Amino acid sequence: MEAQGLYNLGDIRWNLSTAQLVEEIIRNKEGWLSHHGAIVVHTGKHTGRAPRDKFIVAYPDHDDIWWGPINSPISPEYFARLHQKFATFFQLRPIYVQDVWIGNHPAYRLPVRIITEKAWHSLFARNLFIREEQTTGPHSNPEFTLIHAPSFRANPVEDGTRSETVIAIDFVRRLVLIGGTAYAGEIKKAMFTVMNYLLPQHHVLPMHCSANVGPQGDVALFFGLSGTGKTTLSSDPERPLIGDDEHGWGEDGIFNFEGGCYAKTIRLNAQLEPLIWSAVHRFGTVLENVILNPDSRLVDFESDTITENTRAAYPLEFIPHALKEGRGGHPQHIFFLSADAFGVLPPLARLTPEQALFFFLTGYTAKLAGTETGLGREPQATFSACFGAPFLPLHPTVYGRMLKEKIQQHGTQVWLINTGWTGGPYGVGTRIPLPYTRAMVHAVLSHGLDSVPYHQDPIFGLWVPETCPGVPRELLQPRQTWSDPQAYDQQARTLAEQFRANFEAITETSLTVALNHREG
Template identity: 55%
Template sequence: MTTEIRTDTSREPREAAPGTPAARAASALAALGIHGATIHANLSVPELYEAALRLGEGHIALGGPLTVHTAPHTGRSPKDRFIVEDDLTRGSVWWGGFNTPTTPDVFDRLLARMTEWCAGRELFVQDLFAGTDPAYRLPVRMVTEMAYHSLFVRNMFVRPTEAELDTIEPEFTVLNLPGFKADPARDGTRSETFIVVNFTRRMILVGGTKYAGENKKGIFGVLNYLLPERGVMPMHCSANMGDAGDVALFFGLSGTGKTTLSADPTRRLIGDDEHGWTDDGVFNFEGGCYAKVINLSAENEPAIHRTTHMFGTVLENVVLRGDRTPDLDDGSLTENTRSAYPIDFIDNIVPEGRGGHPRHVVFLTADAYGVLPPISRLTREQMMYQFISGFTAKIPGTEQGVAEPQPTFSTCFGAPFMPRHPGEYAALLARKVEESGAKVWLVNTGWTGGKYGTGRRMSIRHTRALLDAALSGALDAAEFHEEPFFGLSIPAEVPGVPAEVLDPRRTWADPEEYDRTARKLAGMFRENFRRFEEGVNPEVVACMPDHG
């Protein structure tokens, strides 16, 4: 059987001219063992819409977005992710946690079965860049079974110019076949779903899940492994820029306000999720945004809300009303409803996706215990300690079985995507901060006046006032004092914020109850950090909080 090549969505195959991107893609896939497939190479947005509708993958909502459902997987499957352990990765990957080893033989067998499965099927190819900095961007080839996935990656990654498309040579390939399901007993996987990363073969295999976020995060994990060797700090953070060119980074896990706080109308957005920090400054890994849209309102986040009614946007697991309008308040399919759109769908952006060295680095945490101060200034060692810890808290109602606040420690604020030892990333970040002179802040967007259930959520107005003061330099000359449990430096006064709010102990009706809760949280920090001590210098270990 021969491979049919098409650059449109018609049913009739069309021979591609030698040397074209389509022909090069077909040749590359044939080298992997893919024969007898119909290949659609680098289709446009309208063509991908037509293919997705023809294949029954989704529906068009009012205003033009393509809506798709991904059940049973409505989020990532981190427990089904594997990294091939071989001579390249054996000593460079931090094994354990989310970095689960598998063998080259497992990868080879899966690849052989997947390529055989492709015969007689349609495949969609997109050649793209991961990264907006030409010096560090990674050319990637995304090969997907679903047209919607091809549209998703076209939105999320950096799209080559026509001239670049003629010469692009992919350095990493993703083969994503949701319809192919593994046999755990035969294939050495945990379930029918799998994400297998092979750094030596420079490939990622994905199967058994329609959730498109695996494409995005798979390549993010690749960059997190490759870039530190070039002195680039990869970061799970958002970034924005003020009128004076001053860049700020915002690290934070889901629910901490990373997207909301970085989308500041007075500052321009560089990117909302993944960045690299080079010797020249920061650059966005992506060409799009993947925003969570549950309960999104036009009043609070008008820019993101507008994308949910635009042609070219992909809406994942968003319920449509009878009139085909998206119901963003309906979480019946999942709370993890998403909008994937090109970043230029947002007006207030930095078009080139790059900026200078950050002047400020902000760690966001949603502390449901009501212990951490709303803002504190970190030393170099405290920064490394908090970065490795990556603390936030789950609250009741967010997940089944969560009845009281639960601590969540996700190292580097992105544990599932970090192949190397956290200490390696922390040391690289510390060097970048030291060389740039950036100030580092810990901002608690969680609870004050008590833990969840008795206290109240931190006022967004107060949080914005605190960030404005930090980013504007108003806190540079402020008086600070140290709180007793975590050794954090708290400003005595911030314009627009009541003084008692700045010191969390003063907001509690029972200060002794605050002390007991603070000791409990400090103990959780200490217990979590024990697994990192071996790869971290003693000065950072000494920042563990006092829970005596």
């Protein structure tokens, strides 16, 4: 631990097994055991990520960081002070350590040490990252270390932070500090940010997507922001799961970064999502912020009493037929998932390589009224570059260029799927039924759309199939599902203009970054 700057510690609980960690969690009163054996925990104040509290250490020779609202700089001096405060905080305290790996590829596998204050965060790390059961000792030389202390409180005046919460990444020291938040998603997303910085240096494209593979070895990727369905659609009984959320695309195909899944569980349905339903009821799964009946110990997945962002963290082996090796070939199909609450995007469309780059850099979905403080009555368009802007330390165009090169090199077909509304916006129209969306994905993967006619959408320029097996013909034409076609036209043009303005902003910042780099 001295190598991580930690001294005078209490007991060090190193690489405890799942059963040992569950015992620790119950003994420490960190959570509750559900009827089916999952551990239920509450994260307190933070029930989601705190993007305004995330920092990257700014060094003079780091001119490649995409500075701005996403990546805020913190000085090496402030970071060193925070590190010393973390070290003081942990003195005489027991700690939990998991030595894990990120990246299921031998050439890019990153050994990581996760040090946590709480036992349940150690179980989360054990579930989400890659581990080897036969290895119980520590890494001889971890290449990155993450220290997590939810009870720690930063001092904004002394530490250069915006609040008592801090997520700080130092790419030189290869160290991550997370304090003031118990939300476990910060752990996995901090390490995703690390991979997003390191892998492009090796000509590997890091991606915020899920992946599965068909019987013929055909790989499919599913990109999408939270709530758009990438975990649900990639969990297919007929197609083994490669990974749930984060992957790399290298010279010999794709590989999963993780060894587990971090699925949203709000209104989870056993009939529509049987694989996820089974996994979240297993011993060792961590359930965040779900409601637990204190007597029966049954979980209520319908309740959003604490948050809409209820989560489950479980290892990949809880999904039947998941690929243990976590690797696949080059993808034949890519799906961009957008939950369009305005109800104007077609449920399914084929994209040209140029359109694929546009929608990748756009990363569109729509937030619903009432789901977040400050949202009005109407849905709000949300653009997150590369479907994961909060985790991109480099400018989005770096990843965009890599994606375009790879889809052109390997002949990958890209599709846009609207998992949102049809027949009108949220509050007027209806959500596109999941069985129809599954039928569209199946039609693409089974070559059921290879010979059908397409027409070009006049507003968005997308190529929309005239028919799709298992899907009503009228559903494929969103304008025809609206009772007022003129209202559709107006709403579609408004959204198209928002797309254009967002894309121009991205390309303008790209030019600014390039000019600053050249002048530097």
